[in-house]
Structure formats: C-alpha cells, structure tokens
Amino acid sequence: xxxxxxxxxxxxxxxxxxxxxxxxxxxxxxxxxxxxxxxxxxxxxxxxxxxxxxxxxxxxxx
Numbered sequence: 001x002x003x004x005x006x007x008x009x010x011x012x013x014x015x016x017x018x019x020x021x022x023x024x025x026x027x028x029x030x031x032x033x034x035x036x037x038x039x040x041x042x043x044x045x046x047x048x049x050x051x052x053x054x055x056x057x058x059x060x061x062x
Contacts, residue, residue: 007038
C-alpha cells in the first residue's frame with residue numbers, strides 16, 4: 001500500500017517503517033520513509049520499555 005515519506009514527502013510503493021509513536025491517552029502513529037537514503041537518515045528507535053527497570057524490594061530494607 002503506498003505511503004507518504006516523512007522525509008521527502010513523496011509517495012512510495014515500498015514504504016519502510018522508521019518510527020512508531022506511542023501515546024498514553026490515545027493511539028500512536030506510524031512514520032514511513034522511502035527505502036534507502038530517506039529511511040537511513042532517521043535515527044534507530046529504541047523499544048519503549050527497553051530501559052524500564054523493575055525494582056524489587058529487599059527484605060529488611062526500606
């Protein structure tokens with residue numbers, strides 16, 4: 001399905017997903033780019049929960 005490139009604003013028949021927006025109160029959005037130069041110019045996205053730390057309480061400590 002053709003999509004509009006977020007970098008050059010042209011329609012591409014081979015879109016590449018370069019980012020996914022996440023929202024707490026609403027749906028996110030997908031950002032597409034042309035394969036090659038446009039897609040390579042976007043920074044790599046990290047997983048949203050990649051750096052979430054799980055704190056486990058230790059007995060006897062506060």
